[in-house]
Amino acid sequence: MSFSFAGKEIVFxxxxxxxxxxxxxxxxxxxxxRHDGAPRGVFCGIGVxxxxxxxxxxxxNQRACLTEARDGDEIEPQxxxxxAHLAC
Amino acid sequence: xxxxxxxxxxxxxxxxxxxxxxxxxxxxxxxxxxxxxxxVGGQYWRHRDGDNGAGHHLWSTLHRLRETPxxxxxxxxxxxxxxxxxxxxxHTAAGEVLSRTVIVATGAYDRQLPFPGWTLxxxxxxxxxxxxxxxxxxxxxxxxxxxxxGPFLLPVAAGLAEAGARVLxxxxxxxxxxxxxxxxxxxxNLGKLTEGAAYLKTLRRHRVPFRPRRTVVxxxxxxxVRAVTVATLDDTWRxxxxxxxxxxxxxxxYGFTPxxxxxxQLGCDTHLDVDGSLVATADDRQRASVPGVYLAGExxxxxxxxxxxxxxxxxxxxxxxxxxxxRLVRRRTTLRAFAVAMHRTYPxxxxxxxxxxxxxxxxRCEEVPVREIQRSIVDFGATEPRTxxxxxxxxxxxxxxxxxxxxxxxxxxSAGTRSVTAGDLLxxxxxxxxxxxxxxxxxxxxVEEA
Numbered sequence: 001m002s003f004s005f006a007g008k009e010i011v012f013x014x015x016x017x018x019x020x021x022x023x024x025x026x027x028x029x030x031x032x033x034r035h036d037g038a039p040r041g042v043f044c045g046i047g048v049x050x051x052x053x054x055x056x057x058x059x060x061n062q063r064a065c066l067t068e069a070r071d072g073d074e075i076e077p078q079x080x081x082x083x084a085h086l087a088c
Numbered sequence: 089x090x091x092x093x094x095x096x097x098x099x100x101x102x103x104x105x106x107x108x109x110x111x112x113x114x115x116x117x118x119x120x121x122x123x124x125x126x127x128v129g130g131q132y133w134r135h136r137d138g139d140n141g142a143g144h145h146l147w148s149t150l151h152r153l154r155e156t157p158x159x160x161x162x163x164x165x166x167x168x169x170x171x172x173x174x175x176x177x178x179h180t181a182a183g184e185v186l187s188r189t190v191i192v193a194t195g196a197y198d199r200q201l202p203f204p205g206w207t208l209x210x211x212x213x214x215x216x217x218x219x220x221x222x223x224x225x226x227x228x229x230x231x232x233x234x235x236x237x238g239p240f241l242l243p244v245a246a247g248l249a250e251a252g253a254r255v256l257x258x259x260x261x262x263x264x265x266x267x268x269x270x271x272x273x274x275x276x277n278l279g280k281l282t283e284g285a286a287y288l289k290t291l292r293r294h295r296v297p298f299r300p301r302r303t304v305v306x307x308x309x310x311x312x313v314r315a316v317t318v319a320t321l322d323d324t325w326r327x328x329x330x331x332x333x334x335x336x337x338x339x340x341x342y343g344f345t346p347x348x349x350x351x352x353q354l355g356c357d358t359h360l361d362v363d364g365s366l367v368a369t370a371d372d373r374q375r376a377s378v379p380g381v382y383l384a385g386e387x388x389x390x391x392x393x394x395x396x397x398x399x400x401x402x403x404x405x406x407x408x409x410x411x412x413x414x415r416l417v418r419r420r421t422t423l424r425a426f427a428v429a430m431h432r433t434y435p436x437x438x439x440x441x442x443x444x445x446x447x448x449x450x451x452r453c454e455e456v457p458v459r460e461i462q463r464s465i466v467d468f469g470a471t472e473p474r475t476x477x478x479x480x481x482x483x484x485x486x487x488x489x490x491x492x493x494x495x496x497x498x499x500x501x502s503a504g505t506r507s508v509t510a511g512d513l514l515x516x517x518x519x520x521x522x523x524x525x526x527x528x529x530x531x532x533x534x535v536e537e538a
Contacts, residue, residue: 035455
């Protein structure tokens with residue numbers, strides 16, 4: 001099974017989260033913070049800290065550590081709030 | 089959204105919640121067990137389908153508990169619990185559950201202290217590194233440093249080493265020698281020592297050094313961690329010597345913080361425990377101060393899985409109206425004595441604040457540095473954490489102060505040359521919505537109620 005991350009194919013095992021699969025594939029960060037634009041990835045790994053936010057099939061602000069990976073998902077890195085397209 | 093009814097709803101399916109559910113079921117109650125995760129076990133028994141239990145502690149206990157047929161509802165992340173005329177309404181991501189009684193067994197997560205570089209990708213909580221390994225079969229790095237304080241660092245390091253990571257060291261800010269000051273509590277819990285010794289043996293086999301009175305005081309890197317500064321500490325945790333270690337991952341934790349959202353939503357009394365964490369107050373029958381609410385496990389005091397199992401069984405029995413089991417009460421007393429000895433052996437010392445730089449982030453979500461917190465205290469005269477939160481925004485972000493609450497409270501208290509109080513932590517712990525919920529789901533519920 002695999003999902004796409006920023007156009008690359010990421011293979012994952014059954015029951016793995018998006019965050020776990022990205023770490024296994026060598027990624028450590030997939031979002032930037034709102035103020036400093038600093039890179040962040042998984043910190044707490046159990047849904048507490050909200051640092052590992054990612055865009056899942058067009059929906060921003062999903063916790064990669066809790067989101068179970070599904071075959072064919074389209075995952076994208078998240079910048080800031082993930083809602084830049086709504087800014088006027 | 090569906091609605092269902094139960095006599096007793098058990099919130100959280102870790103060791104405490106599972107034990108409570110089985111005990112209440114056996115006592116004849118109609119039980120519903122809720123958890124946000126897909127499987128029972130909580131953080132302690134986090135596992136994958138087909139897991140054979142290798143590397144898990146007390147696995148046979150999980151096996152035994154799972155044999156009881158229970159109404160387990162996975163994927164039920166609870167975002168609010170409210171009191172009603174005849175019990176409780178539990179609002180979850182997958183519908184509402186109504187119950188006469190609730191047993192709160194929501195557990196705990198790693199307590200953190202900020203240090204320069206702790207926001208770098210590749211720095212994980214100890215529990216996070218453990219969860220990635222046990223729940224997903226993923227090792228966080230090739231060259232890993234394990235650090236912080238408390239006995240939990242040992243299974244984390246042992247697990248990583250067994251899974252093939254090169255663990256460069258366990259840097260324990262405290263010292264296990266402190267247990268020697270609590271001989272009675274230790275003697276009655278020799279199994280705990282054996283458990284620790286087994287982990288140390290695993291570490292020795294993998295040539296992983298265990299270094300007490302040392303910790304990581306800074307992480308270095310660009311888009312990920314590349315190295316850490318490990319410091320030798322004095323008795324107050326101020327730095328007396330430093331060394332640099334190249335690594336690609338850090339697992340860090342300074343004890344645990346109980347998940348108090350639900351007890352606080354229900355108005356339960358809380359107090360400061362020996363480890364300095366805010367905990368919900370339970371009586372000898374595991375009852376909270378609010379009628380119909382029982383507490384079990386880390387939520388009423390961090391003490392490990394065995395204590396959680398005993399408290400869960402007591403809570404389940406009492407909630408279902410079964411008789412007092414004196415053997416269980418004695419076991420709880422013994423295990424609690426050990427928890428107190430553990431907390432006194434691995435305290436957080438105030439010198440950690442000397443590791444911070446002006447620009448070290450305290451609140452990761454809102455990116456609030458130390459100097460902004462200091463400014464709210466020095467320039468604006470804030471004397472308690474809640475005011476600092478309003479002025480400088482620590483705890484205002486998505487995690488709602490779960491990660492920075494303890495550190496913020498410590499910084500404010502020490503600026504006023506006083507100790508952290510329960511009130512300090514309470515001010516940063518109230519979260520009316522305990523899990524993210526979409527406006528659409530909220531609106532759907534309004535329509536049903538109308």
